[in-house]
Amino acid sequence: MLLKIIYRNLAHKPLGAALSVALLALSTGIISMLLLLQSQLEQKFERDLKDIDLVVGAKGSPLQLVLSAVYHVDAPTGNIPLEEVEKLRKMRSISGITPLAYGDSYQRFRILGTDTTFISRYGGKLKSGRLFKQPLEAVIGATVAENTGLQAGQTFFSTHGDVAEGEQHDHAGYVVTGILERSNTVLDNLLLTEVASVWSIHEEGHEDHDHDHDHARDTIPREITAALVKARSVHSAMTLPMMINESTGMQAASPALEINRLMKMLGIGVTALQTLALGIMLISGFSVFIALYNRLRERKYELALMRSMGCSRLRLFWMLLSEGMLLAVTGFAGGVLLSRLGLWILNTGAAREFHFVFRYEPVQAELWLLGITVLVGAVAALVPAISAFRMNLSRALADA
Amino acid sequence: MLQTKNLQFAYNNDLSFSFPDLGCGAGESLLITGRSGCGKTTLLHLLAGILHPSAGEISIGDTLLSSLGGAAADRFRGACIGLVYQRPHFIASLTVLDNLRLPAYLGHKPASEKAIGELAAHLGIGHTLRQLPDRLSVGEQQRASIARALVNRPALILADEPTSALDDENCASVIELLTRQAAEHDAALVIVTHDGRLKSAVKNQVELSLQGR
Numbered sequence: 001m002l003l004k005i006i007y008r009n010l011a012h013k014p015l016g017a018a019l020s021v022a023l024l025a026l027s028t029g030i031i032s033m034l035l036l037l038q039s040q041l042e043q044k045f046e047r048d049l050k051d052i053d054l055v056v057g058a059k060g061s062p063l064q065l066v067l068s069a070v071y072h073v074d075a076p077t078g079n080i081p082l083e084e085v086e087k088l089r090k091m092r093s094i095s096g097i098t099p100l101a102y103g104d105s106y107q108r109f110r111i112l113g114t115d116t117t118f119i120s121r122y123g124g125k126l127k128s129g130r131l132f133k134q135p136l137e138a139v140i141g142a143t144v145a146e147n148t149g150l151q152a153g154q155t156f157f158s159t160h161g162d163v164a165e166g167e168q169h170d171h172a173g174y175v176v177t178g179i180l181e182r183s184n185t186v187l188d189n190l191l192l193t194e195v196a197s198v199w200s201i202h203e204e205g206h207e208d209h210d211h212d213h214d215h216a217r218d219t220i221p222r223e224i225t226a227a228l229v230k231a232r233s234v235h236s237a238m239t240l241p242m243m244i245n246e247s248t249g250m251q252a253a254s255p256a257l258e259i260n261r262l263m264k265m266l267g268i269g270v271t272a273l274q275t276l277a278l279g280i281m282l283i284s285g286f287s288v289f290i291a292l293y294n295r296l297r298e299r300k301y302e303l304a305l306m307r308s309m310g311c312s313r314l315r316l317f318w319m320l321l322s323e324g325m326l327l328a329v330t331g332f333a334g335g336v337l338l339s340r341l342g343l344w345i346l347n348t349g350a351a352r353e354f355h356f357v358f359r360y361e362p363v364q365a366e367l368w369l370l371g372i373t374v375l376v377g378a379v380a381a382l383v384p385a386i387s388a389f390r391m392n393l394s395r396a397l398a399d400a
Numbered sequence: 401m402l403q404t405k406n407l408q409f410a411y412n413n414d415l416s417f418s419f420p421d422l423g424c425g426a427g428e429s430l431l432i433t434g435r436s437g438c439g440k441t442t443l444l445h446l447l448a449g450i451l452h453p454s455a456g457e458i459s460i461g462d463t464l465l466s467s468l469g470g471a472a473a474d475r476f477r478g479a480c481i482g483l484v485y486q487r488p489h490f491i492a493s494l495t496v497l498d499n500l501r502l503p504a505y506l507g508h509k510p511a512s513e514k515a516i517g518e519l520a521a522h523l524g525i526g527h528t529l530r531q532l533p534d535r536l537s538v539g540e541q542q543r544a545s546i547a548r549a550l551v552n553r554p555a556l557i558l559a560d561e562p563t564s565a566l567d568d569e570n571c572a573s574v575i576e577l578l579t580r581q582a583a584e585h586d587a588a589l590v591i592v593t594h595d596g597r598l599k600s601a602v603k604n605q606v607e608l609s610l611q612g613r
Contacts (some may be wrong), residue, residue, distance in 0.1 A: 001505040004498065005491065013495030302491050308450065310478010310507045312471050394445045397485070 015289035023284030029338030030277035057226035057304045062253035069226040079223040093236035095315040102159035103198035114199035122185040129178030135197040142182035184248020288380035296384040304396035312376040317389040324381025401426040407456035424588040432592040434608030440592040441443030448472035478507030486561035488541035490533035497529040550579040559591040
C-alpha cells in the first residue's frame, strides 16, 4: 500500500519526476558505458598481450608498432630484413620468435604471414580442416569465416593492401585448409598463412606489374613486417630492447609499456567524461530534491492526513526517502538501457573497423554505480523527508 | 467511553487553555460550541492525541490517552479514532476506494474491499469508488470522508466543523448521517463547531468560553 502511494504520487504529477529520471539516466548511462568500455578494452588488451614480451619491427613510433603487430589495428611501421630477425633467434636471452609478414587483405580482413607458433601463442584450436603446411595455404579465424562464408577447401584471391577496393591479385589464389574456433583474440579476425605466401604473391606480381617497388627477383632481400619475441627471463625482457635498438637497424618495443602509455592518454579523456557524468549526476540529484520538495509543499495536508490516520513520523520519513530512491532506481535502469544502446550503436557502426565486438553483460562496477545512484536519490530526499518528519501535525491540520 | 478531567493546554506563557470536564458515552453525541479563538480545535486535537495536554487526563475506553507518547498515540489514533474535517481532504493521487482503505492500512486493521463497498453504498457513494476524489461533488466528498472515519469501526469519532462549508441542505443531511452512523457503529461522537445550525440536531452540548489571553 505504501508502495502504491509512492508510485501513484509520482505518477500523479509526472513532469518533475520525469526530468529527474532523465537526468539520472543520462549520467548513469555515460558512467555505465565508460565502465563497460574500460573493462572490456582492458580485458581485450590483456588477452592479446599473451606471452609477448617484445615486438621487433622497423624504426618508427613504438606505439604504432605495438598496435599493428599485437592488436592489428594500425598500419605497420615498415619492413625489417628477415636475416636480422634470424640473428635474434640465436640469442640466448630469447626463447621464442614469431615472424609476422603483412601482405594483403581479403574483404578487409588482414592476411598475415607467420608460422604456427602464432596460433599456439593465442591458444587457437582448429574447428575444422588442418593447419597450413606450404605457401598459399591459409587457416582463417572464426569471425572471418562467419563474415566471408569461406570454408575449408575453397580458394580466395587477396586484395593488395588493406582496402576492400584495392587491386586484386587474381593470378595466385589461397586455399583455405582450416578454420579456427572462436578464441576472442586477434586470431578471430585474421587469415593466417606462411610467410613465404606473402612473398610469392608479390614476387610473381612483380613480373607483370610496373610497381614502384619493382626489383629484380634475386636482389629482393627477404623481409618481414615484425616479430613477436618471448624473452627467456624478466631480466632479459628489460635489457633486450636497449640492445636491439642500439645494435641493429630495428626497434624493439614493449607492448605492456606502450599500452600503459596509451591507457594513460585515454585516461585523460575518460576522466573528463567521468567528471562530466558526475556533474550531471549532481544536477540530477538537485532536480530530484526540487521535484520532491515542491510536491511536499503541495502534499503537506495529505501527509498530515496520513499522520492523523495513525501513520508514524518514521514511516512518513521512510516513505519520502523511498520516493527519492525509487526515482534513482528508475533513472539507473534507464541509464543501463542507454549504455547498452550506446554499445549497440558502437557495435553496428565501428565493430568491423576495430575487429572488436562489445559485450552487453553487466560489470561489477555497475553495482557500485547503482549504490551511488540510490544514495544520491536518498540524500536528495533527505531534506523533504526530515521536514515531513518534523511537521507540526496540529498546525498542519489547522492550516488547511 | 470518553472522559476528560481538568484538561489544560498551553501553547506558550501567553496562550493557554483550560477546558471543562467532558464525557460522552458509546453511541452518544456531544456538541462543543464556542466562538473562534476559544480553543475548539485545540480541544479536538487534544482528544485525538495530536496535541499532548500540559495537565489533566483523557481516557478513551480503557486507555489513558494522555499518558501515551508520540508513536503510541499515533497508533492508538489510527486504530480507535475516526476524524472528520471541515473540508474533505484526500490523497489526490489515490482513488476513493484506496483512500478508504488507507486508515485500515495505517491503523493496522483488517478491511475487506467488500466491507468498504458496503459502507460506501450505505453512505450513497458506492458508485464513486473507482474515481479520483477531486471528481466528486462537495456533498459526496464529505460523505466519503465520513466513510473514511468509520472504516476502522472507531470507538470515538471526532468532527471538526464538519458542516460549516456546506449549504443548509447538505448540512442537515451530513449531521444526520454523522449522528446516525456513530450510533449504528456504537461510537462516541464529538463535534466541535461554531455552526449554530447544529444546536437543534444534538442534545448534549457544551459551550466553551473565551479565556486565557
